[in-house]
Amino acid sequence: MRTALALTGLFVLGVWAATWAPPAMAQNQRSDEISYKPPPHGAPGRRVAGAARGAAATLPTIDLLAPDGHAGETASATPVLYYFVSGPVGSPMQLTISAPRQPRPLVEADIPAPGAAGLYALRLADFHTQLIPGVVYTWSVSIIVDRKVRANDVVASASLLRMLPDPAVEAALRNSPPTRRAALLAQAGLWYDAVAAAAETKDPAIDALMDQVGLEEPAKSDRRGR
DSSP, X not given: OOOSOOOOSBOOOSTTTTTOOOOHHHHTOOGGGOOOOOOTTOOOOOOBOBOOOGXXXXXXXXXXXXXXXXXXXXXXXXXXXXXXXXXXXXXXXXEEEEOXXXXXXXXXXXXOOOSSSEEEEEEGGGGTOOOOTXXXXXXXXXXXXXXXXXXXXXXXXXXXXXXXXXXXXXXXXXXXXXXXXXXXXXXXXXXXXXXXXXXXXXXXXXXXXXXXXXXXXXXXXXXXXX
């Protein structure tokens, strides 16, 4: 399996949690005003889009819903991850999650190939695995062009970091309606949880979040489909 991004080391927990306070505006924020606030001392990481080359150039592109320039964070041991494909996929697909200094992937599993362009969810609970706090993982989604020549895979990858739950964030979420969860999570720097919250409530804030991290084409496609 070709992985487009490899990171090593652990990230020290607790820096962001000690300084976060629930912003008053997030409680009444409209979806079009959502603002993702990257953690001030986030772990390094980057996002790599998946695009075909050569004879396979007609295949769809893949974009992972993740920030670039730092590892996207989650407070969940089994987060729901989202990816975008630009069109129907007629080849097998695979999800891979790798941990630093581990010879074998934590997850390496086939996933259903989408029949249309759009956003798709991957629930880690379905793969019977849990993320460890403080580990910077690499997750990737691949289109397998030829199982015998994996170098031809179309691979998109990004970084993923699980943080320990912050009591202040959890208290704010308990006192907020579901429609405000995405805004609170985005303000807290929990990218993957904010995206999942917006997607679960069919909140158009998910498009604003994508715009804020440079995923303009997936955001445009999602808006057209609403």
